[in-house]
Amino acid sequence: MSETTAIPEIRARAAEKKSPRGKTFAEHALVQLTIVRFLETLREPEALFWIFAFPILLAAGLGLAFRNKPAEVLKIAATSRAITQSLQREKLLAVQQMDSHDAEEALRTGKIALLAVPGENGAVTYRYDDTNPEGRTARMLADRAVQQAAGRVDPVHASDEILREPGSRYIDFLIPGLIGMNLMGSAIWGMGFTVVDARRKKLLKRLVATPMPKPYFLLAYLLSRILMLVLEVGIVLGFGAWIFHVPVRGSLLSLAAVCLIGSLAFSALGLLLASRARTIEAASGLMNAVMLPMWIASGVFFSAQRFPDVVQPIIKALPLTAAIDALRANMLQGANLVQLGPQMGVLAVWMIVSFVLALKLFRWR
């Protein structure tokens, strides 16, 4: 064994080699871990679909379905010629004259909202369903037309000025909801699946066997999330602003702050959910169990106010509710960071508690 090296010699060599020439920025472990994480996400076509294409498709579809149409013309019918003529004065009503058999049929099948039938001495009877808003509106419009035709003069002269402003439509409500949902989904899935997959493949164990500082690994996840964040929020927001003219009334800076703290809170939650699971199935069940209630209760698609008052405090404490409320307040009402304080606070608490717990529970192998 001519090559035998004694231990003191090895230690000396180690000391001598340890005159690092200094690493460039790109050679730093944290930078490398972040780059690698980012590349892995970009090379996952399915993930890219869910992060980028899905919210846009959803926004486009729902935006079309619930677009505000010009005030609708209501279809009604009358069985006498005189009433038909009086009703035609009202531009918001489309009046048809029918014989009573056809008219009854049309009313029953919902083809018309109201049927006006002449009574004795020039009286009129309106037949309609009072639980149907269209029926009630038709009743008001039809009666006004009939009364005015009979000579009624309104004591006050009124005129209309029509305003259709962005900010109060369904799409304006929806886009912040979708951004919030996307923040949650991409952070929790992005964290959860990749961490559990790396654990399953023993890649975590391999990394722990290197001198890699462990916090760097988790930090790199958060940093690469912030990189992705710029893209994923930017695309949905840009799409909403460009196609639907969804307003952003608050400052972009506070919007960025909301997105950042929201994404970090969800990432921490994702890390917590993935901190122990050894299989994708276990992690995925856990993640869905956590996210599903929030999809429903946190007001992505409809206002969270619809739920009973008793559960409102719980709903308000959910991170997705806080994120979406803050996004809506910023985009639609122009709220500043001070006004968003409560929501930011809720997100900060979720972030800190989840991250601390995740660090405690995290299993590297």
Add this chain to the structure above:
Amino acid sequence: MPAASSNAALRVTGLRKAYQDVVAVNGLDLEVRAGECFGLLGPNGAGKTTTVEICEGLTVPDSGEVELLGMHWSSEAEQLRQRLGIQLQDTQLSEKLTVHETLRLFRSFFDQGPGADEAIALVQLEEKKNSRVGNLSGGQKQRLALACALVGDPDFLFLDEPTTGLDPQARRQLWDLIEQFKSSGRTILLTTHYMDEAERLCERVAIMDNGKQIALGTPRELIASICAEHLVAFSAGAKSQSLDLPALRKISGVRDVRSEKGTVEMQVTELHLAVPALLAELTRQNIPLTELSTHSATLEDVFVSLTGRHLRDE
């Protein structure tokens, strides 16, 4: 540092580790000398991987002590990590990264060592430099795993079953690479259940079974310890029932005879005398041979002679 330890790169004393109801390592002592390639041999479940992972600082032993490069995991973990090259059993590196990206990442954890390109050249993966890990063959993946272990220019290299599951050509290629690393004077601890691998690469081997060391020495010493240079195996077909085994033991130059599933295995010192004598004896017993083979004794035969079992009982 006591003078006695100056030549031991790794010293393990009284190591014990139990999982729930299985005792994986049961009072193990080991010493790996600086500059040697030391083989830890044994069947699956012998406790090799647990031992190695304790030495690598990945598993905490129930009791016992590990001194590695003169340092201890409890106090000098960070310095130790910088000095070690580790290849774990069945790690799957990220499939979406390229060979170069993977090595650049691993290199970033170490203070010094070859660059990513240099490491790629070291394991001859130049033409796969920009391929995704997911597109590599099994042998190429193992070479990449080896390169990941080498990027820190380690003084001590742990290889846990580096060639398991590889085809013969890929195994030989990996052996060449390990021999190259050896020739630079660094220390290697290698686990394997391939005896040919240990014979080819290791200066000394320890054979483990049931969490304990059952033999230690150079491959040559261990083979010599069973006092037989050759193994003769024959099969007598249907007539093997009527075989007179004690008579075979009396043939000169025969050390041991064992019969298993119709095949008789004999440990033999002088092949040129034993074989004619065996043929004569079989003729006398009127038993026809259906098969006869001989081979030089290997570490596998050492294991069989020590435990009565083959290394891989499939």
